[in-house]
Amino acid sequence: MMAKKKPRFAMYWAASCGGCEISTLNIGDKILAVDEAFDIAFWPCVADFKVKDVERYPDGYIDLCLFNGAIRNSENEEMAHLLREKSKVLVAFGSCASEGCIPGLSNLTTAQATLRAVYLDNPSTDNPKKVLPQPFTKVPEGTIRIPEFYERVKSLDQVVPVDYVMPGCPPEAKQIAAVMDAVITGVALPPPGRTVIGAGNVAVCEECPRQKNVKQIKRFYRLHEITPDPEICLLEQGIVCMGIATRAGCGALCPRVNMRCEGCYGPLNGIEDQGANMVAAIASVIEEGSGPLAGVDEAELQRRIGEIMETLVDPAGTFYRFNMAHSLLMRARFKGDVV
Amino acid sequence: MNDSYEPVIVGFLCNWCSYRAADLAGTSRLHYAPNMRPIRVMCSARVEPQFVLKALREGADGVLIAGCHPGECHYVDGNIKALRRYELLKRMLRQLGIEEERVQLVWAAASEGNVLADAVNRMTEQLRRLGPLRWRETVLGGDAQPEERAGEMMAKEV
Numbered sequence: 001m002m003a004k005k006k007p008r009f010a011m012y013w014a015a016s017c018g019g020c021e022i023s024t025l026n027i028g029d030k031i032l033a034v035d036e037a038f039d040i041a042f043w044p045c046v047a048d049f050k051v052k053d054v055e056r057y058p059d060g061y062i063d064l065c066l067f068n069g070a071i072r073n074s075e076n077e078e079m080a081h082l083l084r085e086k087s088k089v090l091v092a093f094g095s096c097a098s099e100g101c102i103p104g105l106s107n108l109t110t111a112q113a114t115l116r117a118v119y120l121d122n123p124s125t126d127n128p129k130k131v132l133p134q135p136f137t138k139v140p141e142g143t144i145r146i147p148e149f150y151e152r153v154k155s156l157d158q159v160v161p162v163d164y165v166m167p168g169c170p171p172e173a174k175q176i177a178a179v180m181d182a183v184i185t186g187v188a189l190p191p192p193g194r195t196v197i198g199a200g201n202v203a204v205c206e207e208c209p210r211q212k213n214v215k216q217i218k219r220f221y222r223l224h225e226i227t228p229d230p231e232i233c234l235l236e237q238g239i240v241c242m243g244i245a246t247r248a249g250c251g252a253l254c255p256r257v258n259m260r261c262e263g264c265y266g267p268l269n270g271i272e273d274q275g276a277n278m279v280a281a282i283a284s285v286i287e288e289g290s291g292p293l294a295g296v297d298e299a300e301l302q303r304r305i306g307e308i309m310e311t312l313v314d315p316a317g318t319f320y321r322f323n324m325a326h327s328l329l330m331r332a333r334f335k336g337d338v339v
Numbered sequence: 340m341n342d343s344y345e346p347v348i349v350g351f352l353c354n355w356c357s358y359r360a361a362d363l364a365g366t367s368r369l370h371y372a373p374n375m376r377p378i379r380v381m382c383s384a385r386v387e388p389q390f391v392l393k394a395l396r397e398g399a400d401g402v403l404i405a406g407c408h409p410g411e412c413h414y415v416d417g418n419i420k421a422l423r424r425y426e427l428l429k430r431m432l433r434q435l436g437i438e439e440e441r442v443q444l445v446w447a448a449a450s451e452g453n454v455l456a457d458a459v460n461r462m463t464e465q466l467r468r469l470g471p472l473r474w475r476e477t478v479l480g481g482d483a484q485p486e487e488r489a490g491e492m493m494a495k496e497v
Contacts, residue, residue, distance in 0.1 A: 108434065151480070276388035279431060283423035293410035293419070298446065301409055302422060309426045316434035328392040333436030333478045 014069030100325020199249030
């Protein structure tokens with residue numbers, strides 16, 4: 001039998017795609033060290049545990065819980081509360097749990113519109129009776145209940161206190177391996193309190209090998225409109241690369257392969273709103289208005305600058321690709337929002 | 340709509356022109372709408388889009404950014420940077436369901452107390468017609484406590 005009690009490990013997915021689990025398995029044979037060092041207490045992806053099992057655990061029974069996925073419905077929230085109670089250390093793992101990620105983009109529309117798109121309007125949806133999921137349904141045997149679909153997507157820290165955040169969509173395997181190594185070998189983690197671990201605190205640009213010059217953007221391009229020079233900073237070429245407003249930790253994977261940084265590692269320390277910061281940064285490097293200004297026609301200057309900004313299609317969706325649910329405004333506003 | 344609704348405008352005024360314009364409006368005893376809460380910043384380029392979003396979330400009905408005329412910025416082109424940011428922010432706010440009148444940029448030189456007063460009057464009337472924003476209550480459903488805590492943490496850092 002075991003001489004020493006092993007610490008207990010859990011990993012759970014709420015509103016997520018499963019990519020975080022895949023990235024965790026991508027740490028390669030280190031996963032065996034994880035298995036050796038921990039007793040798995042709950043991990044629906046790899047082992048057959050039931051929620052009932054977790055409910056029976058005493059509080060604080062799980063030593064380390066990696067929670068990935070956003071809070072999209074009442075079940076996600078219930079699991080967040082349950083796992084918070086049962087875990088000593090709760091980590092918001094990956095972009096969805098830390099800041100809403102792609103599910104959070106639905107905060108740019110209403111829950112009703114999202115349901116309509118999925119159950120009625122999608123061309124591949126076959127739903128002739130136009131059945132929409134209902135939280136409560138009466139059947140002869142009684143009333144059955146499914147989780148309630150929330151009006152807005154929330155990040156994990158918006159429903160329960162979170163000890164650590166591991167950003168990324170998904171977190172890079174080498175970062176996960178480094179954190180697991182530290183936990184297994186007993187290296188002290190920084191003080192908890194939504195502390196970011198497994199990432200840097202500089203911008204992605206610091207890890208990006210591209211050549212950076214003075215930026216003077218004439219117009220913006222979407223990726224299909226231009227073949228970028230592989231050596232020069234993408235932003236200089238008018239591609240909306242989020243690297244300048246995004247935390248490093250990935251090794252600038254996307255810019256290395258001619259793909260703009262989409263911002264999945266989230267904002268740097270002290271920044272509350274990644275999108276707003278991106279607006280501040282990118283707007284400063286437009287060329288228009290950088291010449292002599294004496295006697296300039298103000299309205300004409302504003303019109304020309306506005307014209308350039310029109311080439312940046314979908315600013316909210318671009319700047320808040322991963323951060324909408326955790327941004328300052330958190331959600332778009334619609335006429336008829338409940339008072 | 341409630342009759343007692345008075346729009347709240349957070350005004351970011353640049354130290355060199357627009358704050359002095361506000362001063363001039365005062366010393367010239369111009370009567371204008373008392374709805375703007377002025378905040379002096381060194382330059383309109385100091386106004387981060389984050390400030391604007393935070394003001395709107397925390398209860399402002401509108402945000403007015405005022406700076407020197409193009410070509411007259413104390414820091415050469417700070418106001419041009421503000422203009423570029425404004426033009427992009429405006430487009431983003433449209434997607435977030437915030438009407439264009441709620442965030443405005445005006446140029447008011449130190450001698451233009453009347454221009455600033457007119458801008459505040461005009462904006463107050465526009466916001467009166469639009470009605471209150473009340474972001475927390477209407478858009479977030481009043482459940483934004485965790486972010487309030489995040490705000491406190493930010494304050495401590497600063």
